[in-house]
Amino acid sequence: MNPEKSKKELPGTDFDLEEFLPYLLNQAAEATSLSFQTIYAEKYGMTRTQWRVLANLGKFGSMMAKDICRISHVEKSKVSRAIAALESAGFLRREVKADDRRAEGLHLTPSGLDAFRKLGKKALEYDRELRGRLGPAEAKRLVVALRDLARLQSR
Amino acid sequence: MNPEKSKKELPGTDFDLEEFLPYLLNQAAEATSLSFQTIYAEKYGMTRTQWRVLANLGKFGSMMAKDICRISHVEKSKVSRAIAALESAGFLRREVKADDRRAEGLHLTPSGLDAFRKLGKKALEYDRELRGRLGPAEAKRLVVALRDLARLQSR
DNA sequence: TAAGATTGAGTACTCAATCTTG
DNA sequence: CAAGATTGAGTACTCAATCTTA
Numbered sequence: 001m002n003p004e005k006s007k008k009e010l011p012g013t014d015f016d017l018e019e020f021l022p023y024l025l026n027q028a029a030e031a032t033s034l035s036f037q038t039i040y041a042e043k044y045g046m047t048r049t050q051w052r053v054l055a056n057l058g059k060f061g062s063m064m065a066k067d068i069c070r071i072s073h074v075e076k077s078k079v080s081r082a083i084a085a086l087e088s089a090g091f092l093r094r095e096v097k098a099d100d101r102r103a104e105g106l107h108l109t110p111s112g113l114d115a116f117r118k119l120g121k122k123a124l125e126y127d128r129e130l131r132g133r134l135g136p137a138e139a140k141r142l143v144v145a146l147r148d149l150a151r152l153q154s155r
Numbered sequence: 156m157n158p159e160k161s162k163k164e165l166p167g168t169d170f171d172l173e174e175f176l177p178y179l180l181n182q183a184a185e186a187t188s189l190s191f192q193t194i195y196a197e198k199y200g201m202t203r204t205q206w207r208v209l210a211n212l213g214k215f216g217s218m219m220a221k222d223i224c225r226i227s228h229v230e231k232s233k234v235s236r237a238i239a240a241l242e243s244a245g246f247l248r249r250e251v252k253a254d255d256r257r258a259e260g261l262h263l264t265p266s267g268l269d270a271f272r273k274l275g276k277k278a279l280e281y282d283r284e285l286r287g288r289l290g291p292a293e294a295k296r297l298v299v300a301l302r303d304l305a306r307l308q309s310r
Numbered sequence: 311t312a313a314g315a316t317t318g319a320g321t322a323c324t325c326a327a328t329c330t331t332g
Numbered sequence: 333c334a335a336g337a338t339t340g341a342g343t344a345c346t347c348a349a350t351c352t353t354a
């Protein structure tokens with residue numbers, strides 16, 4: 001019988017984008033990011049990087065720019081510009097350290113803390129929705145796999 | 156005893172970026188994309204979008220720009236610019252359709268086909284490496300979960 | 311010289327507007 | 333007007349260079 005594949009394909013490689021893990025990861029990341037993005041973008045005028053910086057400050061309290069870089073694996077110029085934007089939006093305050101005047105301590109303002117709380121609440125709801133879609137067991141397995149893959153280089 | 160959490164946290168939300176599925180997906184997607192990116196970027200001067208367009212043409216043979224948009228969920232202006240870049244790099248040829256002169260049939264040139272074969276081979280190797288890292292069973296579960304999540308909106 | 315952080319130049323992305331053909 | 337595709341303007345990203353303080 002030797003049935004042909006229904007899709008027309010050129011010879012020379014078996015490669016299929018739809019089976020390529022980096023591509024599938026990207027598609028899932030994009031899809032899950034988009035609906036949450038509308039919340040921080042439309043209601044708070046934030047970019048994804050700004051939201052990440054806010055989330056780190058919300059979680060850890062006060063920290064320096066380089067800490068955010070290390071923890072969130074975001075490139076330093078992105079962090080620097082996100083900090084500047086969050087500051088001029090009134091979400092964040094900087095404070096030059098007395099003992100080392102190269103470094104700045106970053107803190108959320110009351111307005112920034114409020115934004116973090118509201119966005120954090122929405123994020124938790126959304127995350128529960130996603131995990132509910134997968135089921136709790138699959139969601140846990142997914143998290144383990146993603147953490148493993150993310151360990152690949154960390155930039 | 157009531158032990159305190161070791162991390163310092165502000166009150167008001169339980170949200171933790173490190174547990175947020177969209178964030179974890181993004182980190183894994185970035186990490187897995189980066190090492191493969193060096194191949195198509197450094198050896199062929201391609202962007203991610205260009206590589207995706209090439210991969211679709213390699214898989215499906217000849218198609219129109221709108222087909223690439225639909226299949227790969229890439230925005231049309233990105234596809235349009237990627238096509239222009241691939242064409243001027245000599246990887247792709249366009250051919251205005253006789254029956255509908257709005258549309259263009261896109262085909263890989265011999266050089267484009269060669270690039271697709273070589274990159275496809277590298278991609279397969281890399282994908283096997285990633286799946287090997289997870290183990291075959293986990294890799295399959297991951298793919299199912301990712302496809303499920305990617306179905307969320309499709310732009 | 312190195313560390314923390316910012317800046318500049320070039321590239322890529324987003325999304326609405328536009329062009330051309332049907 | 334609709335469909336296929338391109339373009340323009342504004343925004344964000346990348347990466348190397350720079351600035352300031354240690």
